[in-house]
Amino acid sequence: MTEVWPLWEVFIRARSGLEHKHAGSVHATDARMALEHARDLYTRRDEGVSIWVVPSKEITASDPAEAEALFEPARDKVYRHPTFYQIPDEVKTL
Amino acid sequence: MSAARLAYVLRLADTNLILAQQLGALVGHAPSIEEDLGLANTALDVLGQARLLLSYAGELEGLGRDEDQLAFVRDPADYLNLALAEQPNGDFAHTIVRQFLIDAWQRELYEELQRSQDERLAAIAAKALKETRFHLRYSSGWVVRLGDGTPDSHGRMCAALDALWPFTAELFDADAVDQAMIDEAVAPDPALIAPRWRARVQAVLSEATLPMPEPARFGWYGKRGQHNEHFGHVLAELQFMQRAYPGARW
Numbered sequence: 001m002t003e004v005w006p007l008w009e010v011f012i013r014a015r016s017g018l019e020h021k022h023a024g025s026v027h028a029t030d031a032r033m034a035l036e037h038a039r040d041l042y043t044r045r046d047e048g049v050s051i052w053v054v055p056s057k058e059i060t061a062s063d064p065a066e067a068e069a070l071f072e073p074a075r076d077k078v079y080r081h082p083t084f085y086q087i088p089d090e091v092k093t094l
Numbered sequence: 095m096s097a098a099r100l101a102y103v104l105r106l107a108d109t110n111l112i113l114a115q116q117l118g119a120l121v122g123h124a125p126s127i128e129e130d131l132g133l134a135n136t137a138l139d140v141l142g143q144a145r146l147l148l149s150y151a152g153e154l155e156g157l158g159r160d161e162d163q164l165a166f167v168r169d170p171a172d173y174l175n176l177a178l179a180e181q182p183n184g185d186f187a188h189t190i191v192r193q194f195l196i197d198a199w200q201r202e203l204y205e206e207l208q209r210s211q212d213e214r215l216a217a218i219a220a221k222a223l224k225e226t227r228f229h230l231r232y233s234s235g236w237v238v239r240l241g242d243g244t245p246d247s248h249g250r251m252c253a254a255l256d257a258l259w260p261f262t263a264e265l266f267d268a269d270a271v272d273q274a275m276i277d278e279a280v281a282p283d284p285a286l287i288a289p290r291w292r293a294r295v296q297a298v299l300s301e302a303t304l305p306m307p308e309p310a311r312f313g314w315y316g317k318r319g320q321h322n323e324h325f326g327h328v329l330a331e332l333q334f335m336q337r338a339y340p341g342a343r344w
Binding site for chain 1: 135239
C-alpha cells in the first residue's frame with residue numbers, strides 16, 4: 001500500500017438501548033469498507049449490535065490550548081450536578 | 095454407511111479446509127492490517143465450517159478418525175475439495191475473485207442445505223450461512239471496488255476472472271455422488287443453484303463493470319480427487335507438522 005487510506009472513527013453500540021461509544025479507528029477507502037473493517041476489528045469478540053463509522057476528517061475537535069477557557073468555568077458549579085435526586089434501583093443504565 | 099454421503103460431506107469439508115489454508119497463508123501479507131484481519135476472520139470462519147464437517151465425515155466413515163486425522167494425514171487423491179479452492183492466492187485480485195465465486199456458491203448452497211433431510215448438515219448449513227453472508231458482502235465489495243477502480247485494478251480483475259472461471263464448471267456438474275444426495279433429499283440439485291449463482295455473480299460483475307465470462311465447458315474435478323500442481327504445495331504446508339511429528343498435540 002503506497003498511499004495510506006483515509007482514517008475513519010468507529011463507534012460501537014454494545015447492547016440495544018445503550019449509546020454508541022467510540023471504539024477506535026480503521027483505515028478504509030470508502031464507507032462500506034470502513035464498516036466491514038470495523039466489524040472485523042472491533043466486534044470479533046461479540047462486542048456490539050450496531051456500528052457507526054465517521055470519516056475522521058469530518059470530526060471537529062476542541063483545541064487543547066483552549067481547555068482552560070472551555071472547561072474550567074464549569075468546575076466550580078457543583079449545583080449543576082443533580083445529586084439530590086433519588087435514583088430508583090430498577091434504573092440500570094442512567 | 096452411505097459412501098455417497100461421506101463423499102458429499104468431505105467435498106464440502108475439504109473445500110472449506112483448503113480455502114482456510116490458502117487464506118491463512120496471507121496473514122501478514124495483506125495490503126493493510128485491516129485486510130489482514132478481514133481475510134483471517136474469513137479463514138477462521140471457513141476453518142470452523144471445515145471442522146464441523148470433518149468431524150461429521152469421521153463419524154460417517156466409522157473408522158475412528160477424527161477431524162484432525164482427516165485434515166492432516168490423508169493423501170492428495172483423498173481430498174475432495176473443489177479445484178477452485180486450491181487455486182493459488184496470486185495477486186489480491188485472484189484471492190478476491192476466488193473468494194467471491196466460492197462465497198456466492200456457498201451462499202446459495204447453504205440456503206438450500208438448511209432444509210436437508212440430513213439434520214446434521216442442515217444445522218451446519220444454518221450456522222455457516224450467517225458467516226457466508228458476510229463473506230459475500232466483503233468479497234463483493236472488493237470485486238466492485240477493484241473492477242470499477244483504476245485501469246490497473248480492472249485489468250487484474252479481468253485476468254483473475256479469466257484464470258479462475260474454468261474451475262466454476264465443477265460447481266454445478268452433478269455426478270453420481272450429487273445425484274445420490276439429490277435422490278435422498280440430502281442436497282439440493284446443482285441445477286437449482288446454478289441460475290441463482292449466475293444471477294448473483296452477474297449482478298456484482300456488472301456493478302463492477304467486469305464482463306461475465308462465457309460458461310466454462312471443461313470441468314475440473316477436484317471433488318473426485320483430481321488435483322492440479324498447486325495442490326501438493328498447499329498440502330505440504332498443511333500436513334507438515336502431523337507428518338513430521340505424528341500425533342503431536344499442543
